[in-house]
Amino acid sequence: MEVEQFLKDQAKLQLQPVYVITGSEDYLHRKAGKALKHQILAGNEDLGLGSFVGDKTSFAEVREELTTLSFFGGKRLAWVEQADDFVSKNRPALEKYFQAPSSNGVLILETSSWPSNTKLSKMLAKEALITCEAPSRKESLVAWCIAQGKNIHDKPLANDAANLLVELIGPDLGRLDQEIAKLACYAADNPKINAKDVDMLVGQGHVEKVWVLFDHIGQGNQRAAFQLLFELFEQGEEPMKLLGAFSSHLRKLAYAGRFAMQDKPMAFALEKAGFFSFTKTSAEAQLRKIGRKKINKVLTWLIETDTGMKGGSQIPPKTLMERLLAMLCSK
Structure with missing residues (x-):
């Protein structure tokens, strides 16, 4: 499921014991992770979250985090970043965990890829796989920038401004969002961000x-x-x-x-x-x-x-x- 579709449907989806956030776009990884963290921990982020780096942790450490009872009740969250190597090294243990996950916690695995032909992939619920890729077509990136300006930063972008921004930045959603945020402040007194604003602030003239x-x-x-x-x-x-x-x-x-x-x-x-x-x-x-x-x-x-x-x-x-x-x- 693509991240935007997941975020749209999240409220009506059943909470899963395991999630995989995969893909090459870091900005969308962070967006999906933030939404899941808020849903799972509901304000107890400081005490309910266990963060791990995939190549520096063992499955035993992650499992202990997942099975430990939460001090304030509710669920714990074990979040494994850069988990590609972690998945490869612990595949048999993960397969067993996928079959009988802990009821006390939720596991999030962040990977750059998630092959569909593996046993783990087939065991994962469809709605628990969140894919994070930037649009490949320029037209889609332009549309994304326009929507981001209007919906996230409360400042519309003119079509030519969004086109120029994509030309200057490319398919990096994190940088595009940062520039749109700066442009929204730069053009605060104007009804919308125009191409001249993009040129002066992003393109430096x-x-x-x-x-x-x-x-x-x-x-x-x-x-x-x-x-x-x-x-x-x-x-x-x-x-x-x-x-x-x-x-x-x-x-x-x-x-x-x-x-x-x-x-x-x-x-x-x-x-x-x-x-x-x-x-x-x-x-x-x-x-x-x-x-x-x-x-x-x-x-x-x-x-x-x-x-x-x-x-x-x-x-x-x-x-x-x-x-x-x-x-x-x-x-």
Whole structure:
């Protein structure tokens, strides 16, 4: 069961003796764990919780925690973090425990994975397996950010703001939530968080600077474009953060280019790509200067540059950014 579905249904689900919280998204792990801890201990967290690290504890210690009577009544909670090795080393003992769990406590195992073909997996109740994975599609991440702003931080995000935030941060829900929390304070006097807020607070003005750089490209002033890039490097700007702003802008241009190639009016193509009315003139100039042939290669260039910066190339990140700009400016 995915964590959001579990949280939605938690009140009507029967409490289980064993839970497994699994997956790669730490933020969702913490969210599921907090909800379970509140349900099981009901205010007695300080005295009813036994925390263990999987590779530093034995099954006997965990079992003792589970079978000990709670001082204030109710159930005890034994929480094993990083439990992958713990499960592997204690599989036979856990299988016996799954068959006859203690009525005094609840066991939570936090793992990075939980293979479905094991005996333990088949013994675990369906509603006791909580999966924690970030959305894989950008559209889903954008929707998650918008919902998080509205429901958790009481501050709506404009769609373009959520798009830019995902471009800058990526599929890290913990960081996205932290940035949304900061943005909610930053834009406290505004009805909603807009893309300008995201650029200034999260992107540190990178998007605005990159727009100026692309304006130079649109005007055919390659020298000024490279000069601005070098100035940004000299000011200490990190290539990876600049690439995030490049990526956000180029993806919109590529999207508009595809519509234009389908014989759609340019104004329509730019609007569908997310350009505001007051930016359409310069965006159109940028798109025409880059040209149809190169716009079809933009997404491939972005992936290659991103992969290179993350260890896929021995070329320095600054040089990779310079190469990307050179390809955009080439004839």
